Amino acid sequence: MGLKERRKARGYSQESFAVAVGVDRTTVGRWERGETEPQPPLRPRLAELLGLDLAGLGALLSPQAVTQEAEGHLDDLTSDSGDDMIRRDFLRILAVAGALPALPADGVLDEAADFRAMNEHLWQVYQLARSKRGVYPIVRDQLAALTDELKDGRDTTGLCMAAGDLFQLAGELAFDQNRYTDAAASYTLAASASREARHFDLWACALTRHAYVSLYERQWADAAGVLTAAERVARRGDSHLATRHWVAAVQAQAFAGMGNLDACERSLDEAERVLDLTADSVNGGWLRFDSSRLAEERGARYVELGRLDLAETALLGALQQAELGRGQSYRRRGAVLADLAIVGAKRRDLDEVAVYAREAMDLARRSGSGYVARKLRTLRVELRPVASDVRAAELDAELAELAA
Template sequence: MGGLKKRRKDCGYSQETFAAAAGVDRTTVGRWERGETEPQPPLRPKLAKLLGLDMAGLGALLSPQAVTQEAEGHLDNLTSDSGDDMIRRDFLRVLAIAGAFPALPAHEILDETADSRAMNDHLWSVYRLTRSKRSVFPIVRDQITALTDELKDGRDTIGLCSAAGDLFQLAGELAFDENRYTDAAASYTLAASASREAKQYDLWACALTRHAYVSLYERQYEDAIGVLIAAERVAKRGDGRLATRHWVAAVQAQAYAGMKNFDACERAMDEAEEVLHLAADSVNGGWLRFNASRLAEERGARYVELGRLDLAEAALQRALRQAELGRGQSYRRRGAVLADLAVLGAKRRDLDEVMTYAHEALDLARRSGSGYVARKLRTLRVELRPVATDARAAELEAKLAELAA
């Protein structure tokens, strides 16, 4: 057993309770224990305190070591496929030499590129509509392989890089929804590289914005802001008719809310609401999906994080009404709004309000298979701890634990 994992267990922590105490995602702790990543320096003093160690002792536990899946008995927890790594490496190799091939003039763009874009649009539609996001991944992987083969021939480099920048974002979304943050970050990095090669600034900014989500969900808010500032600069070079810069602002608001900076969060949300002034047909249906239908949900979620509960309730109830009217809300998005309302009730110690929303959110999380809604409900588990002795809260906690498992 790895040193960090053994110490954690000796101190009486499950992986989930240790993650909650450290302020990170459970999957992050798993990666530390498997030696895939190491905690960032700002987190280490807190981890040392939790484990009853000095900094030197913690450093000894975190030293790189070969930890095989067989020794850990976690064969079922494999999250990345070595074949996927090979596909990414092959694409990076081809992309590195792509600049040596001249792109064809615009009027000679190959039919294959148009076909790739049409296929990407179709895959984004399937991704939005399917309940099992995982089922889309084999098709995405095959499409990436086909694009790589096209690039090897040196044909229409710019068009194919644009299509790849789109497709790798979808691959990242699939990984992120399954809490595979390392795989998601790798895909978003490839998406940014391909989009930059194609000089597709909006596509590039969206890839950076999605990359920032990895830091957000690990509560590394300052890291996220750094990426989002870069995304903002890139988006300013893009198409002003698209919603790109407004989506970047909405995600900046999430980072500022995590940092408890109310004024900066409000300024970012005000910028995000400028999306209302765009033409109705200005939002791409694939890699860019931010529009006015998400504003109330986004603002409500930010107010929950900031502890501004009255403001949060008004915004989230507005988002819920929009969902009931059928304005662009999927199972995933409705489930997220309900989860935020349940968290709001828990912060108020109003168990009736919690039960009103939590059970439907649970049902939608199961039906959609969404890691996004599940992450929202993980926050609810933390908020329920002060009322854990209540029978209803205990029953709900058991169901939430089952979902997490």
């Protein structure tokens, strides 16, 4: 039985099913024809409507993939696509890096420092790029070069640090394109390499990024567990760095998802202690959390908790900071605008929604950011109660087009 048959057996028409999920009817049609698959944030709701668990839903959506896995086929890892090439490099470096700690060291090599310097440059390219997808080929080449060096090198600490850094960047690229499995794989490798290097801050950041995969699948308890580990690792790191404060900011998101306002507030207060640190508390690469992100983080958490007045104040403050020269990437500004649009939708102020949402959509198109697009999918859900309003219908159609 496929998705179409299961939907009908549960008594849904294609249109009523689309409304229940919060997507356009044409999106459901593409799912049923096998042209696309539902993104992870939508899957818990889909499984609920179809009377399945997540594993059963996965089997329903991709029966061929399940069969291949059972038979041991790995055809998907031999594709020539850029994403699959990165995946193969992940697996190859994991195998090589796992053997390296047992090898004797002949001294410090210059290559490790060169890799770390190149990684710093790649993070700058990533942050400046409007479309993150374009950074893939450069990261792929760096992964290939690092793989070759890992085969012959003996500076295991330096090379593992470089690997822990680069895997986090690769994970960011995958995550922004909604490739959660690839992102989780890269963050796992980053954590493993950082642990081998005994670099606690790098390790804690890898764990924190890994928690985002669970957060965006609304697996709050799973994310909280990973973040507890990140918090413990960060305590062993450099107290002059912002690592533990970033961990606290992400913990606040998990607590907000659980509806725990008090715990969320405590974590946000801990995150704000980053204000006590000096300017060199971040490195602009794998650690970027600074005071410029406090307002948008607090605003986003209040949106999740339904504290709309507090959310609006914080989010408008984040925009004002950007206008005063604090700076925001397309991705971050788009996320703030999407949250403001969600506040407007919860208040049923469609004029406010339209202003913020259309600017957010423009930034999502210009940057190709899956992160902003995910925020805007939430906005579609908030617009359901006013779907009969012409303005809401027009906006929903634009959001559906962006999602498609």
